[in-house]
Amino acid sequence: MTPSESTQGPNRQQPERVYLHAMPVRIWHWANALGFLVLIATGFQIRYVDLFSLMSFETAVHVHNWAGFAVIANWFLWFFYYISSDKITNYHADLDAGNFFKRYFHQIEYYSQGIFKGEKKPHDVNPHDKFNPMQKLTYQFVMFITAPITFFTGLMMWDVARFQGLINAVGGIRVVNTVHVLMFILFVFFILLHAYMGMLGPKPSSHYKEMFTGWEEPHD
Amino acid sequence: MKTGSTFCALLLAIALLGMAPAVSMADHHEEVSNPDLKCLKCHSKNLKKKLEDGEKMSLRIEVEEFETSVHRVIGCTGCHRDVAKGKHPSKQPIASRRAYSLKHNQTCSQCHEAVHDAYKGSVHASMVEHGDVSAPICSDCHSAHAIQPRTVYEPVNGEPCSSCHTDINEAFAQSVHGLARSEGNLLRGDHVKAPSCADCHNAHDISAVTDTQYLVPTCINCHEVAELAHEQWLPNAAMHLKSVGCAACHSPQAELRVDLQLYDRLKQAPVRQNENNGTVQETLAAIDTNGDGLDPIELWKLIRQINDQEPDIDVTLLGRLEVTNSVDAHRLAASTEAVRSCENCHRSDAEPFQNVTVSMSRKDGRKESFKADRRVLNSAMSVDSVGGFYAPGGTRIKLLDWLLVLALLGGLAVPIGHIALGKALRKKQETDKK
Numbered sequence: 074m075t076p077s078e079s080t081q082g083p084n085r086q087q088p089e090r091v092y093l094h095a096m097p098v099r100i101w102h103w104a105n106a107l108g109f110l111v112l113i114a115t116g117f118q119i120r121y122v123d124l125f126s127l128m129s130f131e132t133a134v135h136v137h138n139w140a141g142f143a144v145i146a147n148w149f150l151w152f153f154y155y156i157s158s159d160k161i162t163n164y165h166a167d168l169d170a171g172n173f174f175k176r177y178f179h180q181i182e183y184y185s186q187g188i189f190k191g192e193k194k195p196h197d198v199n200p201h202d203k204f205n206p207m208q209k210l211t212y213q214f215v216m217f218i219t220a221p222i223t224f225f226t227g228l229m230m231w232d233v234a235r236f237q238g239l240i241n242a243v244g245g246i247r248v249v250n251t252v253h254v255l256m257f258i259l260f261v262f263f264i265l266l267h268a269y270m271g272m273l274g275p276k277p278s279s280h281y282k283e284m285f286t287g288w289e290e291p292h293d
Numbered sequence: 294m295k296t297g298s299t300f301c302a303l304l305l306a307i308a309l310l311g312m313a314p315a316v317s318m319a320d321h322h323e324e325v326s327n328p329d330l331k332c333l334k335c336h337s338k339n340l341k342k343k344l345e346d347g348e349k350m351s352l353r354i355e356v357e358e359f360e361t362s363v364h365r366v367i368g369c370t371g372c373h374r375d376v377a378k379g380k381h382p383s384k385q386p387i388a389s390r391r392a393y394s395l396k397h398n399q400t401c402s403q404c405h406e407a408v409h410d411a412y413k414g415s416v417h418a419s420m421v422e423h424g425d426v427s428a429p430i431c432s433d434c435h436s437a438h439a440i441q442p443r444t445v446y447e448p449v450n451g452e453p454c455s456s457c458h459t460d461i462n463e464a465f466a467q468s469v470h471g472l473a474r475s476e477g478n479l480l481r482g483d484h485v486k487a488p489s490c491a492d493c494h495n496a497h498d499i500s501a502v503t504d505t506q507y508l509v510p511t512c513i514n515c516h517e518v519a520e521l522a523h524e525q526w527l528p529n530a531a532m533h534l535k536s537v538g539c540a541a542c543h544s545p546q547a548e549l550r551v552d553l554q555l556y557d558r559l560k561q562a563p564v565r566q567n568e569n570n571g572t573v574q575e576t577l578a579a580i581d582t583n584g585d586g587l588d589p590i591e592l593w594k595l596i597r598q599i600n601d602q603e604p605d606i607d608v609t610l611l612g613r614l615e616v617t618n619s620v621d622a623h624r625l626a627a628s629t630e631a632v633r634s635c636e637n638c639h640r641s642d643a644e645p646f647q648n649v650t651v652s653m654s655r656k657d658g659r660k661e662s663f664k665a666d667r668r669v670l671n672s673a674m675s676v677d678s679v680g681g682f683y684a685p686g687g688t689r690i691k692l693l694d695w696l697l698v699l700a701l702l703g704g705l706a707v708p709i710g711h712i713a714l715g716k717a718l719r720k721k722q723e724t725d726k727k
Binding site for chain 2 (some may be wrong): 235250258259
């Protein structure tokens with residue numbers, strides 16, 4: 074039985090308190106959040122220097138570069154923590170696609186109706202399966218596709234001359250920049266939704282609090 | 294007939310000169326070797342030869358000038374080898390002054406073979422080859438008979454280059470380099486070796502600016518720490534040094550533009566106008582049918598057309614930020630006056646990005662530009678056609694801006710919609726309960 078199967082179903086009981094987020098994950102999460110906010114702010118400043126004056130272009134580029142390296146290093150912290158612990162199950166793909174998408178749409182249904190009617194949330198969490206299907210698919214996409222593509226394209230633009238061969242191989246600097254900006258747009262959208270979805274706990278502050286304490290409080 | 298009468302006059306002049314004591318000429322021109330005196334007997338007079346193009350060419354040699362010439366030692370027949378005792382080419386027709394000079398261009402190569410070989414690869418020789426009558430040959434720079442030692446060609450006044458490149462020479466004279474030279478190569482109290490024309494462009498193997506990476510390596514040759522100095526503060530310094538001409542920042546008053554040069558990725562060289570095609574202007578004008586500059590679609594078509602027509606070519610556009618004219622390129626200021634503000638170029642409304650050209654190298658290697666619509670930098674099609682040029686701000690793709698607006702609106706609309714949905718559902722529940 075997979076951790077996913079062991080905790081799912083309407084008859085399962087949500088534990089009183091669950092220790093969901095270990096210290097390294099919490100550190101990674103908030104460092105990542107800070108890093109992404111800095112990258113988005115400086116990214117806006119670099120791209121729209123004629124519209125914003127938060128800082129000089131030169132400062133924005135230097136801060137963007139340093140924040141980029143910090144977020145890349147932080148990604149490796151996240152990656153090595155999960156790959157070396159049994160919590161990697163949180164990111165395992167569900168091999169039963171039919172069941173996964175059934176639960177996925179059940180989750181959508183919950184967010185669009187059940188949550189307002191006070192229904193019990195369809196996914197009970199435990200440290201090895203803390204993401205509902207919507208979260209899991211989103212985080213898999215963000216952590217394994219969007220983030221690495223953003224890192225690679227950002228790295229290439231950090232030193233164009235150094236990576237010229239690679240840049241030419243993928244179609245030129247305009248292709249690299251366009252992909253980087255598309256990822257930036259996705260992250261802007263993701264962060265806005267992520268911040269809002271974080272408020273959909275028992276109380277608007279519940280999930281935010283969890284990311285500081287590591288404990289998920291019992292739901293009503 | 295006129296040639297015949299000129300020849301008779303020449304003979305008469307020689308006869309009259311022959312009657313004068315030769316020693317008096319030798320007294321005045323002791324430096325001139327004795328056999329040359331025989332030539333000068335006639336050629337110090339105002340002799341003229343009628344050319345086939347109707348012009349009259351002076352055959353007079355300024356003896357004083359010839360005496361100071363480094364060629365004095367080889368004498369007249371050193372170059373005029375078709376002249377010997379009893380043999381004089383006076384009856385041979387000469388098509389034009391230019392044709393005669395071109396013939397003697399080959400004469401120079403008999404002794405100055407290496408220099409001549411270097412010249413053969415130059416943009417000047419290429420212009421000559423393509424029939425440009427203003428293109429300089431040996432005698433245009435060195436003169437025919439008053440050939441000076443090399444040390445003379447390092448003057449502040451820019452001779453001989455300045456005789457054709459007058460505007461450039463005037464700009465250079467006011468530049469940090471020109472001022473240093475006129476002040477005895479002193480800059481800020483330090484002794485420097487400020488360059489003259491040949492130090493940057495070479496004396497004989499002068500390349501077209503388009504073929505020489507815009508002389509950036511030449512600047513770095515003397516300014517050895519320039520790369521390191523830029524790396525200290527300039528992000529992507531190596532890329533900037535490659536795609537921004539030195540003068541774009543170091544000639545702060547210069548008008549700038551973005552030039553998209555047609556570049557062959559296979560040959561790693563600028564695309565040259567094909568021998569079988571018309572001029573660059575004709576080629577580009579054929580694409581720009583409405584005559585308002587190349588727009589994004591026309592530019593995309595141009596690239597496709599060249600790549601389709603010529604199988605051994607892989608064309609892309611190499612973008613560069615550069616000064617609009619070559620005069621400004623020589624108006625270099627002291628490094629303390631150089632442009633250092635990134636916003637100068639990275640604003641979307643920055644001046645250089647309002648002025649966009651597409652250029653191709655002419656058959657003689659010189660670059661020729663064609664006006665392009667500035668939208669070629671901001672269109673989604675530019676990802677393909679202008680794939681090798683990107684500058685934050687200036688080349689921002691409008692479509693991505695709209696996608697970002699959509700993401701922001703979507704990111705706000707989803708929570709607002711969700712909250713509104715929640716309120717509506719709760720209201721319905723309450724209504725249903727009642």
